[in-house]
Amino acid sequence: MKRRGLALTIYALAAYLFLHLPLLILAAFSFNQSRFTVWQGFSMHWYHAALEDSQLMEASWNSLIIATVATVASTIIGTLCAYGLWKRSSPVLAGSLYLSLVTPEIVTGISLLAFYQWIFRFLRVQLGMHTVILAHTAFSIAYVVVIVIARLRTMDGQLEEAALDLGANEWQAFRHVTLPVILPGVIAAALLAFTVSFDDYVITSLVAGVNSETLPMVIYAIARRGVNPVVNAISALIVVGFGSLILLSERLRTT
Amino acid sequence: MKRLRAWFLAPSWTVMLTLFLAPLVIVCAYSFLTRGVYGGISPPWTLESYQRLADPIYLAILWRSFWVAGISTILCLLLGFPLALFVSRSGKRKNLYLSLVILPFWTSFLVRTYAWMFLLRDTGLVNTALQKLGLIHDPLPLLYNNGAVVLGLVYGYLPFMVLPLYATLERLDPNLLEAAADLGARPWVTLTRVVVPLCAPGIRAGTILVFIPCLGAYLTPDLLGGGKSVMIGNLIQNQFTNARDWPFGSAISLTLMVIVMALLMTFIRRDQEALL
Numbered sequence: 454m455k456r457r458g459l460a461l462t463i464y465a466l467a468a469y470l471f472l473h474l475p476l477l478i479l480a481a482f483s484f485n486q487s488r489f490t491v492w493q494g495f496s497m498h499w500y501h502a503a504l505e506d507s508q509l510m511e512a513s514w515n516s517l518i519i520a521t522v523a524t525v526a527s528t529i530i531g532t533l534c535a536y537g538l539w540k541r542s543s544p545v546l547a548g549s550l551y552l553s554l555v556t557p558e559i560v561t562g563i564s565l566l567a568f569y570q571w572i573f574r575f576l577r578v579q580l581g582m583h584t585v586i587l588a589h590t591a592f593s594i595a596y597v598v599v600i601v602i603a604r605l606r607t608m609d610g611q612l613e614e615a616a617l618d619l620g621a622n623e624w625q626a627f628r629h630v631t632l633p634v635i636l637p638g639v640i641a642a643a644l645l646a647f648t649v650s651f652d653d654y655v656i657t658s659l660v661a662g663v664n665s666e667t668l669p670m671v672i673y674a675i676a677r678r679g680v681n682p683v684v685n686a687i688s689a690l691i692v693v694g695f696g697s698l699i700l701l702s703e704r705l706r707t708t
Numbered sequence: 709m710k711r712l713r714a715w716f717l718a719p720s721w722t723v724m725l726t727l728f729l730a731p732l733v734i735v736c737a738y739s740f741l742t743r744g745v746y747g748g749i750s751p752p753w754t755l756e757s758y759q760r761l762a763d764p765i766y767l768a769i770l771w772r773s774f775w776v777a778g779i780s781t782i783l784c785l786l787l788g789f790p791l792a793l794f795v796s797r798s799g800k801r802k803n804l805y806l807s808l809v810i811l812p813f814w815t816s817f818l819v820r821t822y823a824w825m826f827l828l829r830d831t832g833l834v835n836t837a838l839q840k841l842g843l844i845h846d847p848l849p850l851l852y853n854n855g856a857v858v859l860g861l862v863y864g865y866l867p868f869m870v871l872p873l874y875a876t877l878e879r880l881d882p883n884l885l886e887a888a889a890d891l892g893a894r895p896w897v898t899l900t901r902v903v904v905p906l907c908a909p910g911i912r913a914g915t916i917l918v919f920i921p922c923l924g925a926y927l928t929p930d931l932l933g934g935g936k937s938v939m940i941g942n943l944i945q946n947q948f949t950n951a952r953d954w955p956f957g958s959a960i961s962l963t964l965m966v967i968v969m970a971l972l973m974t975f976i977r978r979d980q981e982a983l984l
Contacts, residue, residue: 458797465794465805468787472812472866475823478833482826489831530719537716546721553728555968557924559941560961563948564731567958570748571734591727594720623712645814652816655926655941659948669818676822676931680829688819699814703807 476692483685499686506683509671516668519582519657520650523589527650528643530590531597532635536627538598539605550595561592562659569660580662588660589653593646600645600706604638605631637705644702648695732965739958749954757959766943766960773939776854776929777922780861784869784918785911787862792873792910793903796880806874813867821931824860825851828932852934860928865921869914876910877903916975920968940964 483500487493503509538547553561565588569580612634616626632639654669661670668687675681739757744750760766795805812820827833828850835847850856880903888898904911926941933939938946940960947957 461790461794461797464790468791468794469808471787471863472809475827475863476812476815476820479819479823479826482833491836530723533716534720537713537720540713540716543717546717546724549724549729550720552969553724555920555972557921557926557941557964557968559924559926559944560735560965561728561731563944563957563961564735565727566948567734567738567954568727568731587727591723594723598720648814648816652818654818659945669816672818672822673931676818676825680822680826680832684822685826688816688822691819692815695815696811699811 479685480689480692483682483689485682488682499682500690503683503686503690508666509668509683509687512666512668512671515582515665516651519585519589519665519667520647522586523593523650524643524647526586526590527593527597527646528639531594531642531646532601532639534594535598535601535605536631539602550598553592554595554599558653558655562588562656565591565656566659580660580665582662582665584660584662585657585665585667588656589650592653592656593650596645596649597639597642600642601635601638604635604641604706608634641702641706644698644705648698652691652695735958735961738954739962741955743953743955748952757955758963760956761959761963769938769943770940772854772937773923773941776857776861776937776939777919777925780858780865780922781869781915781919783858783862784866785915788866788869788873788914789907789911791866792870792877795870795874796877806871809867809870813864817864818927820864821860821928824856824863824932828856828859851932852936854933854937856932857925857929857937857939860932861922861925864928865918868917868921872910872913872917873907874910876907880906912975916971920971924964924968 482492484495484497485492486496486498534546534550537543565584569584573579608631613626613630616630617623621629652669653667654673657667658670658673661667668691672684672687675684738749740753740755741749742752742754742756761770791809795802795809798805825832829835830847830849830851832850834850835844838844839847884902884906885898888902889895893901923939924941925939926945929937929939929942930945935942944957944960944964947953947960951957
Protein backbone atom coordinates (compact mmCIF):
# COMPACT_ATOMS: atom_id res chain seq x y z
CA MET A 454 0.00 0.00 0.00
CA LYS A 455 2.80 2.37 0.91
CA ARG A 456 4.66 1.81 -2.37
CA ARG A 457 1.51 2.41 -4.36
CA GLY A 458 1.16 5.69 -2.55
CA LEU A 459 4.64 6.68 -3.69
CA ALA A 460 3.92 5.68 -7.28
CA LEU A 461 0.76 7.76 -7.20
CA THR A 462 2.66 10.76 -5.85
CA ILE A 463 5.29 10.48 -8.56
CA TYR A 464 2.56 10.19 -11.17
CA ALA A 465 0.79 13.27 -9.77
CA LEU A 466 4.04 15.23 -9.89
CA ALA A 467 4.44 14.32 -13.57
CA ALA A 468 0.82 15.29 -14.25
CA TYR A 469 1.28 18.68 -12.59
CA LEU A 470 4.43 19.25 -14.63
CA PHE A 471 2.45 18.41 -17.77
CA LEU A 472 -0.22 20.93 -16.77
CA HIS A 473 2.07 23.80 -15.77
CA LEU A 474 5.41 23.39 -17.51
CA PRO A 475 4.35 24.53 -21.01
CA LEU A 476 3.19 27.91 -19.70
CA LEU A 477 6.22 28.31 -17.42
CA ILE A 478 8.58 27.57 -20.31
CA LEU A 479 6.71 30.00 -22.54
CA ALA A 480 6.98 32.67 -19.85
CA ALA A 481 10.68 31.96 -19.29
CA PHE A 482 11.49 32.26 -22.98
CA SER A 483 9.68 35.59 -23.21
CA PHE A 484 12.74 36.97 -21.39
CA ASN A 485 15.15 35.40 -23.86
CA GLN A 486 17.37 37.76 -25.82
CA SER A 487 17.36 35.63 -28.93
CA ARG A 488 14.31 35.08 -31.10
CA PHE A 489 15.32 31.41 -31.38
CA THR A 490 14.69 28.65 -28.86
CA VAL A 491 18.22 28.87 -27.47
CA TRP A 492 18.79 30.74 -24.25
CA GLN A 493 21.09 33.73 -24.86
CA GLY A 494 20.56 35.78 -21.76
CA PHE A 495 17.92 37.79 -19.97
CA SER A 496 16.23 40.65 -21.78
CA MET A 497 13.06 42.68 -21.60
CA HIS A 498 13.35 43.33 -25.32
CA TRP A 499 10.19 41.49 -26.36
CA TYR A 500 8.12 43.26 -23.75
CA HIS A 501 9.27 46.61 -25.10
CA ALA A 502 8.54 45.42 -28.62
CA ALA A 503 5.05 44.30 -27.57
CA LEU A 504 4.29 47.62 -25.88
CA GLU A 505 5.49 49.54 -28.92
CA ASP A 506 3.48 47.47 -31.39
CA SER A 507 0.55 49.76 -32.22
CA GLN A 508 -1.58 46.95 -33.64
CA LEU A 509 -1.19 44.86 -30.47
CA MET A 510 -1.88 47.84 -28.24
CA GLU A 511 -4.95 48.91 -30.19
CA ALA A 512 -6.27 45.35 -30.08
CA SER A 513 -5.59 45.13 -26.32
CA TRP A 514 -7.52 48.35 -25.84
CA ASN A 515 -10.44 46.97 -27.88
CA SER A 516 -10.37 43.76 -25.85
CA LEU A 517 -10.39 45.72 -22.58
CA ILE A 518 -13.37 47.83 -23.63
CA ILE A 519 -15.32 44.84 -24.93
CA ALA A 520 -14.58 42.67 -21.90
CA THR A 521 -15.41 45.49 -19.45
CA VAL A 522 -18.75 46.41 -21.00
CA ALA A 523 -19.75 42.78 -21.56
CA THR A 524 -18.75 41.90 -17.98
CA VAL A 525 -20.81 44.70 -16.44
CA ALA A 526 -23.83 43.85 -18.60
CA SER A 527 -23.66 40.08 -18.14
CA THR A 528 -23.01 40.34 -14.39
CA ILE A 529 -26.07 42.53 -13.83
CA ILE A 530 -28.33 40.48 -16.11
CA GLY A 531 -26.96 37.17 -14.84
CA THR A 532 -27.26 38.09 -11.16
CA LEU A 533 -30.87 39.21 -11.56
CA CYS A 534 -31.56 36.02 -13.50
CA ALA A 535 -29.95 33.80 -10.85
CA TYR A 536 -32.01 35.53 -8.17
CA GLY A 537 -35.21 35.07 -10.15
CA LEU A 538 -34.45 31.41 -10.82
CA TRP A 539 -33.58 30.84 -7.17
CA LYS A 540 -36.97 32.17 -6.11
CA ARG A 541 -38.78 29.90 -8.51
CA SER A 542 -37.28 27.70 -11.18
CA SER A 543 -37.96 28.19 -14.85
CA PRO A 544 -36.94 25.00 -16.68
CA VAL A 545 -37.05 26.61 -20.13
CA LEU A 546 -34.79 29.53 -19.24
CA ALA A 547 -32.45 27.37 -17.17
CA GLY A 548 -32.39 24.83 -20.01
CA SER A 549 -31.44 27.40 -22.62
CA LEU A 550 -28.73 28.78 -20.34
CA TYR A 551 -27.25 25.29 -19.92
CA LEU A 552 -27.58 24.74 -23.66
CA SER A 553 -25.65 27.94 -24.33
CA LEU A 554 -22.87 26.60 -22.08
CA VAL A 555 -22.48 23.34 -24.03
CA THR A 556 -23.06 24.69 -27.54
CA PRO A 557 -19.77 24.47 -29.45
CA GLU A 558 -18.33 27.97 -29.79
CA ILE A 559 -18.15 27.69 -33.54
CA VAL A 560 -21.91 27.03 -33.71
CA THR A 561 -22.66 29.98 -31.39
CA GLY A 562 -20.42 32.13 -33.55
CA ILE A 563 -21.85 31.27 -36.95
CA SER A 564 -25.44 31.43 -35.71
CA LEU A 565 -24.79 34.93 -34.34
CA LEU A 566 -23.16 35.90 -37.62
CA ALA A 567 -26.16 34.61 -39.58
CA PHE A 568 -28.49 36.43 -37.19
CA TYR A 569 -26.62 39.74 -37.48
CA GLN A 570 -26.51 39.52 -41.26
CA TRP A 571 -30.24 38.88 -41.27
CA ILE A 572 -30.92 41.88 -39.00
CA PHE A 573 -28.68 44.08 -41.12
CA ARG A 574 -31.06 43.62 -44.03
CA PHE A 575 -33.50 45.83 -42.14
CA LEU A 576 -31.13 48.14 -40.26
CA ARG A 577 -28.26 50.21 -41.55
CA VAL A 578 -25.67 48.77 -39.17
CA GLN A 579 -22.47 46.84 -39.66
CA LEU A 580 -20.34 44.42 -37.68
CA GLY A 581 -18.16 46.18 -35.12
CA MET A 582 -17.49 46.59 -31.42
CA HIS A 583 -21.21 46.63 -30.62
CA THR A 584 -21.85 43.22 -32.23
CA VAL A 585 -18.89 41.73 -30.35
CA ILE A 586 -20.08 43.23 -27.05
CA LEU A 587 -23.59 41.85 -27.55
CA ALA A 588 -22.19 38.40 -28.39
CA HIS A 589 -19.91 38.38 -25.35
CA THR A 590 -22.70 39.53 -23.04
CA ALA A 591 -24.90 36.71 -24.33
CA PHE A 592 -22.41 33.88 -23.82
CA SER A 593 -21.16 35.17 -20.43
CA ILE A 594 -24.60 35.26 -18.78
CA ALA A 595 -24.75 31.49 -18.29
CA TYR A 596 -21.39 31.50 -16.45
CA VAL A 597 -22.59 34.27 -14.14
CA VAL A 598 -25.89 32.50 -13.42
CA VAL A 599 -24.17 29.20 -12.56
CA ILE A 600 -21.79 30.85 -10.06
CA VAL A 601 -24.29 33.24 -8.46
CA ILE A 602 -27.00 30.61 -8.08
CA ALA A 603 -24.50 28.32 -6.35
CA ARG A 604 -23.85 31.13 -3.90
CA LEU A 605 -27.59 31.77 -3.40
CA ARG A 606 -28.18 28.10 -2.61
CA THR A 607 -25.79 28.34 0.35
CA MET A 608 -27.72 31.34 1.70
CA ASP A 609 -30.36 31.12 4.40
CA GLY A 610 -33.65 31.96 2.69
CA GLN A 611 -35.14 33.07 6.01
CA LEU A 612 -32.92 36.16 6.07
CA GLU A 613 -34.92 37.67 3.29
CA GLU A 614 -38.23 36.61 4.81
CA ALA A 615 -37.20 38.35 8.01
CA ALA A 616 -36.52 41.54 6.06
CA LEU A 617 -39.94 41.31 4.41
CA ASP A 618 -41.62 40.71 7.78
CA LEU A 619 -39.89 43.77 9.14
CA GLY A 620 -41.50 45.87 6.43
CA ALA A 621 -38.94 45.99 3.64
CA ASN A 622 -40.39 45.77 0.18
CA GLU A 623 -39.06 43.13 -2.17
CA TRP A 624 -36.57 45.36 -3.90
CA GLN A 625 -35.24 46.62 -0.55
CA ALA A 626 -34.92 43.06 0.71
CA PHE A 627 -32.92 42.10 -2.38
CA ARG A 628 -30.82 45.24 -2.37
CA HIS A 629 -30.01 45.43 1.35
CA VAL A 630 -30.13 41.80 2.52
CA THR A 631 -29.58 39.32 -0.28
CA LEU A 632 -27.15 41.27 -2.46
CA PRO A 633 -24.60 41.93 0.31
CA VAL A 634 -24.61 38.22 1.19
CA ILE A 635 -24.05 37.04 -2.37
CA LEU A 636 -21.70 39.88 -3.34
CA PRO A 637 -18.50 37.77 -3.19
CA GLY A 638 -20.14 35.30 -5.58
CA VAL A 639 -21.20 38.14 -7.87
CA ILE A 640 -17.66 39.55 -7.99
CA ALA A 641 -16.23 36.07 -8.61
CA ALA A 642 -18.70 35.66 -11.47
CA ALA A 643 -17.71 39.05 -12.90
CA LEU A 644 -14.01 38.16 -12.84
CA LEU A 645 -14.75 34.88 -14.57
CA ALA A 646 -16.94 36.59 -17.18
CA PHE A 647 -14.13 39.06 -17.80
CA THR A 648 -11.54 36.35 -18.46
CA VAL A 649 -13.92 34.36 -20.66
CA SER A 650 -14.73 37.47 -22.69
CA PHE A 651 -11.15 38.71 -22.90
CA ASP A 652 -9.90 35.31 -24.09
CA ASP A 653 -12.55 34.49 -26.67
CA TYR A 654 -11.32 34.04 -30.20
CA VAL A 655 -13.74 31.77 -32.07
CA ILE A 656 -16.99 33.71 -31.61
CA THR A 657 -15.29 37.11 -31.70
CA SER A 658 -13.48 36.50 -34.99
CA LEU A 659 -16.80 35.70 -36.65
CA VAL A 660 -18.78 38.70 -35.43
CA ALA A 661 -16.02 41.35 -35.35
CA GLY A 662 -15.84 44.11 -37.94
CA VAL A 663 -12.79 45.77 -39.49
CA ASN A 664 -12.26 48.20 -36.62
CA SER A 665 -12.89 45.84 -33.76
CA GLU A 666 -9.92 43.49 -33.84
CA THR A 667 -9.31 42.02 -30.38
CA LEU A 668 -6.07 40.86 -28.77
CA PRO A 669 -6.81 37.12 -29.25
CA MET A 670 -7.48 37.81 -32.94
CA VAL A 671 -4.07 39.45 -33.37
CA ILE A 672 -2.31 36.71 -31.39
CA TYR A 673 -4.10 34.08 -33.45
CA ALA A 674 -3.10 35.72 -36.73
CA ILE A 675 0.56 35.83 -35.63
CA ALA A 676 0.44 32.29 -34.21
CA ARG A 677 -0.90 30.88 -37.48
CA ARG A 678 2.17 32.25 -39.24
CA GLY A 679 4.43 30.60 -36.67
CA VAL A 680 5.98 31.44 -33.34
CA ASN A 681 6.94 35.01 -32.46
CA PRO A 682 8.68 36.09 -29.23
CA VAL A 683 6.44 39.17 -29.00
CA VAL A 684 3.51 36.81 -28.61
CA ASN A 685 5.44 34.97 -25.87
CA ALA A 686 5.73 38.25 -23.97
CA ILE A 687 2.04 39.14 -24.41
CA SER A 688 1.09 35.57 -23.47
CA ALA A 689 3.11 35.74 -20.27
CA LEU A 690 1.35 38.98 -19.35
CA ILE A 691 -2.06 37.43 -20.07
CA VAL A 692 -1.27 34.33 -18.00
CA VAL A 693 -0.14 36.41 -15.03
CA GLY A 694 -3.13 38.74 -15.35
CA PHE A 695 -5.66 35.93 -15.72
CA GLY A 696 -4.01 33.89 -12.99
CA SER A 697 -4.36 36.69 -10.46
CA LEU A 698 -7.95 37.42 -11.48
CA ILE A 699 -8.89 33.75 -11.10
CA LEU A 700 -7.11 33.32 -7.78
CA LEU A 701 -8.98 36.37 -6.54
CA SER A 702 -12.24 34.99 -7.89
CA GLU A 703 -11.65 31.58 -6.26
CA ARG A 704 -10.91 33.22 -2.94
CA LEU A 705 -14.08 35.30 -3.13
CA ARG A 706 -16.19 32.36 -4.27
CA THR A 707 -15.19 30.24 -1.32
CA THR A 708 -15.41 32.90 1.40
CA MET B 709 -44.29 39.13 -5.83
CA LYS B 710 -44.73 37.50 -9.19
CA ARG B 711 -44.40 40.75 -11.06
CA LEU B 712 -41.05 41.59 -9.52
CA ARG B 713 -39.73 38.13 -10.34
CA ALA B 714 -40.72 38.71 -13.96
CA TRP B 715 -38.58 41.85 -13.95
CA PHE B 716 -35.61 39.92 -12.60
CA LEU B 717 -35.88 37.37 -15.40
CA ALA B 718 -36.87 39.74 -18.21
CA PRO B 719 -33.35 40.90 -19.22
CA SER B 720 -31.95 37.38 -19.41
CA TRP B 721 -35.01 36.17 -21.31
CA THR B 722 -34.55 39.00 -23.79
CA VAL B 723 -30.85 38.31 -24.31
CA MET B 724 -31.25 34.53 -24.56
CA LEU B 725 -34.18 34.80 -26.97
CA THR B 726 -32.60 37.35 -29.29
CA LEU B 727 -28.92 36.42 -29.11
CA PHE B 728 -29.01 32.67 -28.58
CA LEU B 729 -32.31 31.01 -29.48
CA ALA B 730 -33.28 33.21 -32.45
CA PRO B 731 -29.86 32.76 -34.09
CA LEU B 732 -30.20 28.98 -33.71
CA VAL B 733 -33.64 29.12 -35.35
CA ILE B 734 -32.17 31.14 -38.23
CA VAL B 735 -29.37 28.60 -38.70
CA CYS B 736 -31.99 25.87 -38.67
CA ALA B 737 -33.95 27.68 -41.41
CA TYR B 738 -30.81 28.38 -43.47
CA SER B 739 -29.86 24.72 -43.44
CA PHE B 740 -32.98 23.96 -45.52
CA LEU B 741 -32.37 26.74 -48.06
CA THR B 742 -30.24 26.90 -51.18
CA ARG B 743 -26.93 28.65 -51.56
CA GLY B 744 -27.22 32.06 -53.25
CA VAL B 745 -25.26 33.02 -56.35
CA TYR B 746 -22.88 35.27 -54.39
CA GLY B 747 -22.93 33.24 -51.21
CA GLY B 748 -25.71 33.97 -48.73
CA ILE B 749 -28.98 32.12 -49.11
CA SER B 750 -31.92 31.94 -51.47
CA PRO B 751 -35.02 29.82 -52.00
CA PRO B 752 -36.13 27.11 -52.72
CA TRP B 753 -36.37 24.99 -49.59
CA THR B 754 -34.43 21.78 -49.95
CA LEU B 755 -32.77 18.91 -48.09
CA GLU B 756 -29.74 19.06 -50.33
CA SER B 757 -27.33 20.33 -47.66
CA TYR B 758 -28.09 17.35 -45.45
CA GLN B 759 -27.73 14.96 -48.37
CA ARG B 760 -24.28 16.40 -49.08
CA LEU B 761 -23.19 15.38 -45.58
CA ALA B 762 -23.25 11.79 -46.82
CA ASP B 763 -20.42 12.60 -49.25
CA PRO B 764 -17.37 10.45 -48.35
CA ILE B 765 -15.15 13.55 -47.95
CA TYR B 766 -17.41 14.97 -45.25
CA LEU B 767 -18.08 11.61 -43.66
CA ALA B 768 -14.31 11.23 -43.33
CA ILE B 769 -14.12 14.57 -41.47
CA LEU B 770 -17.01 13.57 -39.20
CA TRP B 771 -15.34 10.24 -38.55
CA ARG B 772 -12.01 11.91 -37.78
CA SER B 773 -13.70 14.32 -35.36
CA PHE B 774 -15.32 11.46 -33.46
CA TRP B 775 -12.08 9.53 -33.48
CA VAL B 776 -9.91 12.43 -32.27
CA ALA B 777 -12.48 13.44 -29.62
CA GLY B 778 -12.82 9.80 -28.52
CA ILE B 779 -9.07 9.20 -28.17
CA SER B 780 -8.67 12.51 -26.32
CA THR B 781 -11.49 11.60 -23.93
CA ILE B 782 -10.03 8.15 -23.21
CA LEU B 783 -6.60 9.67 -22.60
CA CYS B 784 -8.14 12.29 -20.29
CA LEU B 785 -9.84 9.50 -18.35
CA LEU B 786 -6.66 7.40 -18.07
CA LEU B 787 -4.52 10.40 -17.09
CA GLY B 788 -7.18 12.10 -14.99
CA PHE B 789 -8.25 9.18 -12.81
CA PRO B 790 -4.96 8.70 -10.94
CA LEU B 791 -4.66 12.47 -10.58
CA ALA B 792 -8.17 12.72 -9.09
CA LEU B 793 -7.30 9.79 -6.81
CA PHE B 794 -4.17 11.59 -5.69
CA VAL B 795 -6.05 14.82 -4.96
CA SER B 796 -8.82 13.01 -3.05
CA ARG B 797 -6.22 11.31 -0.84
CA SER B 798 -4.26 14.46 -0.06
CA GLY B 799 -5.94 15.26 3.22
CA LYS B 800 -5.59 18.89 4.22
CA ARG B 801 -3.94 19.95 0.98
CA LYS B 802 -6.85 18.77 -1.18
CA ASN B 803 -7.98 22.26 -2.09
CA LEU B 804 -4.49 23.40 -3.02
CA TYR B 805 -3.91 20.39 -5.29
CA LEU B 806 -7.35 20.81 -6.84
CA SER B 807 -6.68 24.49 -7.55
CA LEU B 808 -3.41 23.50 -9.23
CA VAL B 809 -5.43 21.33 -11.62
CA ILE B 810 -7.98 24.05 -12.36
CA LEU B 811 -5.64 27.03 -12.55
CA PRO B 812 -4.18 26.40 -16.01
CA PHE B 813 -7.69 25.85 -17.30
CA TRP B 814 -8.61 29.44 -16.53
CA THR B 815 -5.54 30.93 -18.11
CA SER B 816 -6.25 31.75 -21.73
CA PHE B 817 -7.05 28.71 -23.87
CA LEU B 818 -5.43 30.44 -26.83
CA VAL B 819 -2.18 31.04 -24.95
CA ARG B 820 -2.07 27.43 -23.76
CA THR B 821 -2.50 26.16 -27.31
CA TYR B 822 0.16 28.58 -28.50
CA ALA B 823 2.51 27.26 -25.80
CA TRP B 824 2.36 23.82 -27.43
CA MET B 825 3.15 25.34 -30.82
CA PHE B 826 6.18 26.91 -29.17
CA LEU B 827 7.28 23.53 -27.78
CA LEU B 828 6.49 21.25 -30.71
CA ARG B 829 7.47 23.14 -33.84
CA ASP B 830 10.54 22.12 -35.87
CA THR B 831 12.75 24.67 -34.13
CA GLY B 832 10.82 24.35 -30.87
CA LEU B 833 12.17 23.45 -27.48
CA VAL B 834 11.61 19.69 -27.75
CA ASN B 835 13.33 19.35 -31.11
CA THR B 836 16.13 21.74 -30.17
CA ALA B 837 16.78 19.86 -26.93
CA LEU B 838 16.80 16.47 -28.64
CA GLN B 839 19.18 17.78 -31.30
CA LYS B 840 21.54 19.29 -28.72
CA LEU B 841 21.59 15.97 -26.90
CA GLY B 842 22.49 14.31 -30.19
CA LEU B 843 19.50 11.97 -30.03
CA ILE B 844 18.16 13.09 -33.38
CA HIS B 845 19.67 14.75 -36.41
CA ASP B 846 16.66 16.16 -38.24
CA PRO B 847 13.77 17.69 -36.30
CA LEU B 848 10.84 15.35 -35.67
CA PRO B 849 7.54 16.39 -37.26
CA LEU B 850 5.76 16.91 -33.92
CA LEU B 851 3.42 19.71 -34.94
CA TYR B 852 0.62 19.80 -37.52
CA ASN B 853 -0.73 16.26 -37.22
CA ASN B 854 -3.51 14.39 -35.43
CA GLY B 855 -1.21 13.56 -32.53
CA ALA B 856 -0.57 17.24 -31.81
CA VAL B 857 -4.32 17.91 -31.91
CA VAL B 858 -5.01 15.08 -29.44
CA LEU B 859 -2.24 16.39 -27.18
CA GLY B 860 -3.68 19.92 -27.29
CA LEU B 861 -7.18 18.68 -26.50
CA VAL B 862 -6.04 16.46 -23.63
CA TYR B 863 -4.03 19.34 -22.22
CA GLY B 864 -6.97 21.70 -22.62
CA TYR B 865 -9.73 19.57 -21.17
CA LEU B 866 -8.02 17.39 -18.54
CA PRO B 867 -9.44 19.56 -15.70
CA PHE B 868 -12.97 18.84 -16.99
CA MET B 869 -12.30 15.16 -16.36
CA VAL B 870 -10.52 15.52 -13.02
CA LEU B 871 -13.23 17.68 -11.40
CA PRO B 872 -16.19 15.25 -11.62
CA LEU B 873 -13.92 12.26 -10.88
CA TYR B 874 -12.65 14.02 -7.79
CA ALA B 875 -16.21 14.87 -6.73
CA THR B 876 -17.25 11.17 -6.74
CA LEU B 877 -13.99 9.91 -5.21
CA GLU B 878 -14.41 12.47 -2.47
CA ARG B 879 -17.80 11.06 -1.53
CA LEU B 880 -16.53 7.48 -1.51
CA ASP B 881 -16.96 5.81 1.88
CA PRO B 882 -13.44 4.85 3.11
CA ASN B 883 -14.99 1.98 5.07
CA LEU B 884 -15.73 0.24 1.79
CA LEU B 885 -12.02 0.20 0.94
CA GLU B 886 -11.18 -1.17 4.36
CA ALA B 887 -13.87 -3.80 4.00
CA ALA B 888 -12.43 -4.86 0.66
CA ALA B 889 -8.93 -5.05 2.17
CA ASP B 890 -10.20 -6.99 5.19
CA LEU B 891 -11.84 -9.47 2.86
CA GLY B 892 -8.48 -10.04 1.23
CA ALA B 893 -8.65 -7.88 -1.87
CA ARG B 894 -5.33 -6.55 -3.11
CA PRO B 895 -5.10 -2.76 -3.74
CA TRP B 896 -5.38 -3.27 -7.49
CA VAL B 897 -8.46 -5.47 -7.11
CA THR B 898 -10.04 -2.95 -4.72
CA LEU B 899 -9.39 -0.24 -7.27
CA THR B 900 -10.86 -2.05 -10.26
CA ARG B 901 -13.72 -3.89 -8.52
CA VAL B 902 -14.77 -1.34 -5.89
CA VAL B 903 -13.50 2.18 -6.60
CA VAL B 904 -13.99 2.35 -10.36
CA PRO B 905 -17.57 0.95 -10.35
CA LEU B 906 -18.56 3.37 -7.59
CA CYS B 907 -17.09 6.22 -9.61
CA ALA B 908 -19.21 5.42 -12.66
CA PRO B 909 -21.30 8.63 -12.38
CA GLY B 910 -18.16 10.74 -12.22
CA ILE B 911 -16.64 8.85 -15.13
CA ARG B 912 -19.77 9.41 -17.21
CA ALA B 913 -19.90 13.11 -16.30
CA GLY B 914 -16.21 13.62 -17.09
CA THR B 915 -16.51 11.73 -20.36
CA ILE B 916 -19.40 13.89 -21.52
CA LEU B 917 -17.75 17.12 -20.32
CA VAL B 918 -14.58 16.32 -22.28
CA PHE B 919 -16.07 14.65 -25.35
CA ILE B 920 -18.53 17.44 -26.21
CA PRO B 921 -16.04 20.33 -26.40
CA CYS B 922 -13.48 18.08 -28.13
CA LEU B 923 -16.00 17.12 -30.80
CA GLY B 924 -16.79 20.76 -31.55
CA ALA B 925 -13.19 21.94 -31.24
CA TYR B 926 -12.10 24.59 -33.69
CA LEU B 927 -9.05 26.37 -32.30
CA THR B 928 -6.90 23.35 -31.43
CA PRO B 929 -7.18 21.52 -34.79
CA ASP B 930 -6.62 24.80 -36.62
CA LEU B 931 -3.46 25.80 -34.75
CA LEU B 932 -1.93 22.42 -33.87
CA GLY B 933 -3.34 20.44 -36.81
CA GLY B 934 -2.42 23.17 -39.27
CA GLY B 935 -5.16 22.43 -41.79
CA LYS B 936 -4.03 18.82 -42.12
CA SER B 937 -6.35 17.50 -39.48
CA VAL B 938 -9.64 19.23 -40.16
CA MET B 939 -12.47 18.58 -37.72
CA ILE B 940 -16.20 19.43 -37.81
CA GLY B 941 -15.61 22.88 -36.30
CA ASN B 942 -13.13 23.83 -39.01
CA LEU B 943 -15.47 22.53 -41.71
CA ILE B 944 -18.28 24.73 -40.37
CA GLN B 945 -16.04 27.79 -40.17
CA ASN B 946 -14.83 27.21 -43.72
CA GLN B 947 -18.38 27.07 -45.08
CA PHE B 948 -19.14 30.46 -43.55
CA THR B 949 -15.92 32.15 -44.66
CA ASN B 950 -13.97 30.83 -47.67
CA ALA B 951 -16.49 28.44 -49.20
CA ARG B 952 -19.40 30.83 -48.63
CA ASP B 953 -21.87 27.99 -48.51
CA TRP B 954 -24.09 29.07 -45.60
CA PRO B 955 -26.80 26.43 -46.04
CA PHE B 956 -24.25 23.60 -45.90
CA GLY B 957 -22.43 25.21 -42.96
CA SER B 958 -25.77 25.54 -41.18
CA ALA B 959 -26.65 21.92 -41.86
CA ILE B 960 -23.35 20.73 -40.35
CA SER B 961 -23.83 23.03 -37.34
CA LEU B 962 -27.30 21.69 -36.74
CA THR B 963 -26.10 18.11 -37.06
CA LEU B 964 -23.40 18.85 -34.48
CA MET B 965 -25.98 20.43 -32.15
CA VAL B 966 -28.24 17.38 -32.46
CA ILE B 967 -25.32 15.07 -31.61
CA VAL B 968 -24.35 17.22 -28.60
CA MET B 969 -27.92 17.35 -27.32
CA ALA B 970 -28.42 13.61 -27.81
CA LEU B 971 -25.27 12.92 -25.79
CA LEU B 972 -26.43 15.28 -23.04
CA MET B 973 -29.92 13.77 -22.96
CA THR B 974 -28.65 10.23 -22.49
CA PHE B 975 -26.40 11.51 -19.74
CA ILE B 976 -29.07 13.56 -17.96
CA ARG B 977 -31.52 10.69 -18.08
CA ARG B 978 -29.06 8.46 -16.23
CA ASP B 979 -27.52 10.89 -13.77
CA GLN B 980 -30.05 13.57 -13.02
CA GLU B 981 -28.64 14.34 -9.62
CA ALA B 982 -25.13 14.84 -11.00
CA LEU B 983 -26.18 17.96 -12.89
CA LEU B 984 -28.50 19.58 -10.36
